Amino acid sequence: MVSVISNVETGHDDMIHDAQMDFYGTRLATCSSDRSIKIFEVKGSTQTQIADLREHEGPVWQVAWAHPMYGNILASCSYDRKVIVWREDGHKWKKIYEYANHDSSVNSVCWAPHEHGLILACASSDGSVSILTYTSAHTWENKKITNAHSIGCNAVSWAPAVASGSADGSNRTASAVQRIVTGGCDTYVKIWRFDSGTGEWTEESKLEGHSDWVRDVAWAPSIGLPRSIIASCSQDRRVIIWMNDGVTGTWQPRELNTFDDVIWHVSWSVTGNILAVSGGDNKVSLWKETLEGQWVCLSDSAKGHSGTERTL
Numbered sequence: 001m002v003s004v005i006s007n008v009e010t011g012h013d014d015m016i017h018d019a020q021m022d023f024y025g026t027r028l029a030t031c032s033s034d035r036s037i038k039i040f041e042v043k044g045s046t047q048t049q050i051a052d053l054r055e056h057e058g059p060v061w062q063v064a065w066a067h068p069m070y071g072n073i074l075a076s077c078s079y080d081r082k083v084i085v086w087r088e089d090g091h092k093w094k095k096i097y098e099y100a101n102h103d104s105s106v107n108s109v110c111w112a113p114h115e116h117g118l119i120l121a122c123a124s125s126d127g128s129v130s131i132l133t134y135t136s137a138h139t140w141e142n143k144k145i146t147n148a149h150s151i152g153c154n155a156v157s158w159a160p161a162v163a164s165g166s167a168d169g170s171n172r173t174a175s176a177v178q179r180i181v182t183g184g185c186d187t188y189v190k191i192w193r194f195d196s197g198t199g200e201w202t203e204e205s206k207l208e209g210h211s212d213w214v215r216d217v218a219w220a221p222s223i224g225l226p227r228s229i230i231a232s233c234s235q236d237r238r239v240i241i242w243m244n245d246g247v248t249g250t251w252q253p254r255e256l257n258t259f260d261d262v263i264w265h266v267s268w269s270v271t272g273n274i275l276a277v278s279g280g281d282n283k284v285s286l287w288k289e290t291l292e293g294q295w296v297c298l299s300d301s302a303k304g305h306s307g308t309e310r311t312l
Helices: none
Strands: 016-021 027-032 037-043 046-053 060-065 073-078 083-089 092-099 106-111 119-124 129-134 140-145 153-158 179-184 188-195 200-208 214-219 228-234 238-244 251-258 263-268 274-279 283-289 295-302
Touching: 027 060, 037 073, 046 092, 060 106, 073 106, 083 119, 083 129, 092 129, 092 140, 119 153, 140 200, 179 214, 179 228, 188 214, 188 228, 200 251, 228 263, 228 274, 238 263, 238 274, 251 274, 251 295
Parallel strands: 016 060, 106 153, 153 214, 214 263
Antiparallel strands: 016 027, 027 037, 037 046, 060 073, 073 083, 083 092, 106 119, 119 129, 129 140, 153 179, 179 188, 188 200, 214 228, 228 238, 238 251, 263 274, 274 283, 283 295
16 A cells, blocks of 8 residues: 655645656645645655745646756746746746747646757647747747647647657657657547657647546656557546557557546656556555556555646
C-alpha cells in the first residue's frame, strides 16, 4: 500500500488543481482557483513557502517545471486564457514571458524533453495547441495547431526524446523527431508530429476508444524498448493504454480499468513502468504491467480533499 509521508498546508483559499515536484524533488509548486501559484522548498517532511505568484486573473489549472539545465523555470496556465513562464532570479521569482493568444481557457502545459530545447506545449478549450519555443535570440516564438480538437483540448504530453524506434515504425531514432499527444472533448486522442521540412505540426494518428471527454494523456518515458506507450483517461470513467510496438506502426488499445467515477489524471513513474491514476472518487491507484502483458493494480489509496475538478 502507498502511505502518506507528509501533508502540506498550502494556504490556498480555494480548490487546488495541480501540484508538481521539480526534477530533484526539492521544490513543490501548487496552483489553485484562488488565482495563485505557491512554491515550497521541501526538506524531508518539512516544507517552507518561498514564493506566492499572483499574475493570473482566473483559476490556475496546471503548473509544469522545465528541466533544471535551463534554470529554475515554471510554466502555468489558467482560465484567464494566459500562459505564464516564471523564473527564479536569485531568491526571487518573476514573470519572464506571458502568452495570451488563446480564445478560451488554457487547460494544460507541458515542457518538451530537454534534448529538444526549451519548448512548451499548451492545450486550450478553443481547440488549439500552441508550441512556444525559446530561441537563441532570447525571444519566444510560437506556432499553433489550430482545430486540434473540434470542441476543445484538455491535455497535452510530449513523447520521450530518445527511444530505440520511432512511433511510425521506421528505423529513425526518435531523438530527431518531436511528437506530442493530445486529448480532447471530441473523445479523441491524437498524435502530432513536427515536420522539420515544412516547419508545421501535422496529425499523425487519431486514436478512437473513449466515449466521452478525454481529460488527460501521458506519454510514458522510454525505458530502452522499441515500443511507445500512451495512457489516456476520460469522463467515461475509463483508462486506456495505447501501445505501439515500433514495428507495425499501429497503436493498439487496452482498457486498463473502468472506475467508479470520472478519471482526471494519469501520470507515469520516471522509469515508465508504473502508472498513477486519480479521479473523482478521491483515490489514487498505482498500476503495473506484468511480464505476461497484463496490467495489475499495485495499490489503491484515498488522497486529500484538494480536488481536481474544473469547468471549462
